[in-house]
Amino acid sequence: MTGNTFGTLFRVTTFGESHGPAIGGVVDGVPPRLPLAEADLQRELDRRRPGQSRHTTQRREPDRVQILSGIFEGLTTGTPIGLLIANEDARSKDYGAIKDLFRPGHADFTYLAKYGIRDYRGGGRSSARETAVRVAAGAIARMVLGDAVRIRGALVQMGPHGIDRARWDWDETARNPFWCPDAAAAEAWADHLDGVRKSASSVGGIVEVVASGVPVGLGAPVFDRLDADIAKAMVSIPAVKGVELGSGFAAAARSGLENNDAMRMKDGRPVFLSNNAGGVLGGISTGQDIVVRVAIKPTSSIATPQRTVNVDGAEVEIATTGRHDPCVAIRGVPVCEAMLACVLADHLLRQRAQCG
Amino acid sequence: MTGNTFGTLFRVTTFGESHGPAIGGVVDGVPPRLPLAEADLQRELDRRRPGQSRHTTQRREPDRVQILSGIFEGLTTGTPIGLLIANEDARSKDYGAIKDLFRPGHADFTYLAKYGIRDYRGGGRSSARETAVRVAAGAIARMVLGDAVRIRGALVQMGPHGIDRARWDWDETARNPFWCPDAAAAEAWADHLDGVRKSASSVGGIVEVVASGVPVGLGAPVFDRLDADIAKAMVSIPAVKGVELGSGFAAAARSGLENNDAMRMKDGRPVFLSNNAGGVLGGISTGQDIVVRVAIKPTSSIATPQRTVNVDGAEVEIATTGRHDPCVAIRGVPVCEAMLACVLADHLLRQRAQCG
């Protein structure tokens, strides 16, 4: 209703600016008696944490999450879970120089136009720092979904460079700093990104998130289709410009015969012979893998001078210094995973409510 | 909350199955004292109506909409607007043959799995027939937005065939049966689609919707970003598999310098020198055109035999007869427009609420 809450029954509300004292949130609707500890959240947060390789921002945030409520003797109680993450390495003075400028590709102009005021320090509320809380919420969502549901993400394109899907290896995603499932591609990307960074540039990417083990039947047509809610979840992540499921945009060029997933029986159960649907038919999960691809634009903050204007209407040049990711898509991987987890947990509860 | 309602302040609830007595809905939150007549809705419905050329389904539905409430002496009263559209040309007996089969690419399997029951006649609730009510609601949304905001859609790709953007002519969209903005492409598509239909096949497409005159400041970060709500709106339309704004998926391959929209002053106001953002920055409208592209899969119902199973677990072949669009993307154009109108009207009211 008011912009900072996501979900219907598994419900995440976040608050906080990049350079305020803390960010945090409330996760409500969590079923009771689930084992949950701060360590479960921290594990996911550490995957998103900045400063872990030369390829991400050098801001040093420990991103230590504190659970303030909703847990008793190691179990969820069914009451809201309050989350708090202190901001420890905010360097607001880095931003004094740009306080009156609209950084191209940023929300500076639109926040000021909308609200008539903006917290320019580190982008304020528009900063991707806010996504840390989403990752913590996603960790709780995974607990709700249980071990049978597995959600994994990978970076499948960095700038113009894709991967060889024949070499896809999920284990590889944990071994390189890009969540790249193709070891050879990851090596090439490292060189590419070094060049990008040296040339004061930035680059976009495509994240692919896959949820396995999702029960058939999740999704609430007609408007709250599972894929519609996933699309919203993904595009709500900063810098995302597009989303597709299954065959996605490629489906437009196909015939029905090519794109339909034929069915056969296997072990006494109906199975699909392909997954162009990406695990969703008619807005309801099929039981196949949910496959989502997310297009993330290149980091807007670059050191290369760009033309812009300031709040007084003067035309100026801007070169954004500060500590930025050259490719925000990398750290977007755990965020996309978290949002998919939140959507699935929400629809799991919704399905249980209506259909038992 | 329950799947069949869309929007927060401009709020659309729909009901109805393809072969029930009627479809309909309720539009709530409409500002009072707007001039509104059934003719305003009918005009939009007629654009989506089937059977207007050889290229769409031959089901003959007049799609006559009736306003049951919320209007007094030609003006909206601020109370909910009840809408009713009778189903007049439903031929349920066409569907008897498939009542126990799962049509590939359809929601038959998932509806049955979710609900344990399904109205197989014409796809029941999963039928795109439901979108007629959306179009009526979209017509009301346009009234809320006023004349300054203009929302237009076009089909920019049919199957593998795109358009030449240099030939883009909005007026042309009304002259051919495809909403194609490129007259030459439209001619080629007509031949292509005749072939598709003769070969008992179907084809997908890409719809582009553009909103001009949108005021700066619409959108409610962080989760209810304008683009996130647009993404949800589009993917909630049957057969949609992907959505992108501005440079969309192409942004992934770009550098920040290429993708950022530089700013300059013009006539005393800040302007953007390009629109890779697609009219949204940080989830808030920039005042530029909102540009959305929507990938629509090929019609699932085809007369070519496909492999499937039935409810008893037998492996069978199915060839879907009945009256189907060979390219549902065509009639998807006014539906995409309507959904964009609904999102914008909703956020216009939300912006007015919070920021005055």
Next chain:
Amino acid sequence: MTGNTFGTLFRVTTFGESHGPAIGGVVDGVPPRLPLAEADLQRELDRRRPGQSRHTTQRREPDRVQILSGIFEGLTTGTPIGLLIANEDARSKDYGAIKDLFRPGHADFTYLAKYGIRDYRGGGRSSARETAVRVAAGAIARMVLGDAVRIRGALVQMGPHGIDRARWDWDETARNPFWCPDAAAAEAWADHLDGVRKSASSVGGIVEVVASGVPVGLGAPVFDRLDADIAKAMVSIPAVKGVELGSGFAAAARSGLENNDAMRMKDGRPVFLSNNAGGVLGGISTGQDIVVRVAIKPTSSIATPQRTVNVDGAEVEIATTGRHDPCVAIRGVPVCEAMLACVLADHLLRQRAQCG
């Protein structure tokens, strides 16, 4: 969000004015595979229907409800249930004389002040006619709750005249035109009400609604307490000015020892020795009867002249003719029952979602 929708998971949206072509609504979130027919709804509507005795309005509405969707072969499908009730005996010309007047105790003044326009015919949207749809929705809610939950209402006070609770007999409520559980009181009330009607006056009343068999555990603290949602539901009914649960306002004068419900074991289960809580503790149902009392003001429309003003600011006298209930509390009984059923059905689904 927009005023005309009630509930979270069992969700009722209504539309329609007193003198428009029809009133109706949509009930969404209904579990699938419940047996449901128009007759189930009609039975409840007939209990609220006007013109059944000399003590209620003589407007002759058959209140015939039509189900437009959501049912297939006699069972709910889980998709939204569209409801339609035609307005057949609207005499709008009765209202021409008052179109520019603000009837005291009515919403004429506030609707015009809020919306800048009002449908004066029969009170438009503010008419209690709208509650017919609630009663239909309540009948669906009862199906969701199942036979184990029983919801009954009674009029326990008419004007200054109460009942003798020692004579309480639920069966009696169906035998007199007042839903009075005390046969002797009912006789006295009949005389009283004849006098009221003859003197061109009106009278208020208190409705008591009791739900038995409600499972323990319903309610979502802290804001969506079961009693809070019941309070909202009741006060949302036209003419309601107060609501209380259990000992209600009397609790204010008591000590904790008097008001607490002590507990003991019975048949191996904890039981309460009294029910001052009215079946709700901490916002969650205890398993005891839910007991709600609802104060309903006297009918505002009376034939006795009253001082008022008109839209042009002239001071005038008004005597409301037309066909009105001398005591709206009577027909309020099935409406209060319906709203309680809706709240309980909603919380039953919510409880199932979170706690399984």
Next chain:
Amino acid sequence: MTGNTFGTLFRVTTFGESHGPAIGGVVDGVPPRLPLAEADLQRELDRRRPGQSRHTTQRREPDRVQILSGIFEGLTTGTPIGLLIANEDARSKDYGAIKDLFRPGHADFTYLAKYGIRDYRGGGRSSARETAVRVAAGAIARMVLGDAVRIRGALVQMGPHGIDRARWDWDETARNPFWCPDAAAAEAWADHLDGVRKSASSVGGIVEVVASGVPVGLGAPVFDRLDADIAKAMVSIPAVKGVELGSGFAAAARSGLENNDAMRMKDGRPVFLSNNAGGVLGGISTGQDIVVRVAIKPTSSIATPQRTVNVDGAEVEIATTGRHDPCVAIRGVPVCEAMLACVLADHLLRQRAQCG
């Protein structure tokens, strides 16, 4: 949706247990550029703070509120306001003795029945401690409403002892420890309450809250009537058992002529000659004072032994020690004010959204 959020556009979410590290919340939807400081919230919190006289609990909580986000350079930014209040004087060991007992009149039984787990320390989430966050949110709501709207509360009945309305003096409410508007009554209450405390008993009360200067037109019929939302707000406060507006339950005994508020012109504007409506007609504010009365039950925790059972099904006696208010209605006054402020702020924004 999930119980711990209140409001539609002015939206309050709370979290926290009585004996956890902290309680807190998020207030979202606040208009930008309002001056707001922690001191504005603290002022209201101090009014509710325990331990300020011998008549309330001796728990010593400073209730120091911290604003974590949403404010920049002393002004609201339109982004969510995160609130944190540390729990400093929780003595959990006080509660060890009752961890397996169901305290009569408390939520112990229902929380355990609902969730299968409960945080017994200080009542956990069911503790009235949670209302501190509501008071902080109410202070923000007052800022949204502006100086023209004034919300004041008073205790008008303590146990069986009422007030003399002829002696009503708002200033007096700040001079005695009961928010009593009648100085003479306050003196009598002090003696009464001393007796109650000494006899290890407790007592209920009735709070009256009045909002002046409320603009005409607030409220969203039919379900989100202003009075319906007020009723929900009040009954969502712990220990509340009833609510009424204007003439309330007394209206039931009246005739229409007695209860209707006649209208006349004054200074060129329509005025009401009485306020039996309590400032709401048809669910919409009339511009008169909103007058709400709230029945609060006696404190459930008393030192007098009561019969109860424990989680193992044994019948036992319980005498609740710990630090409790003998009359929770006293500290309920600022909480009722806060909830009324939240409802009005919410509907002010809703009105602005729909009607401009």
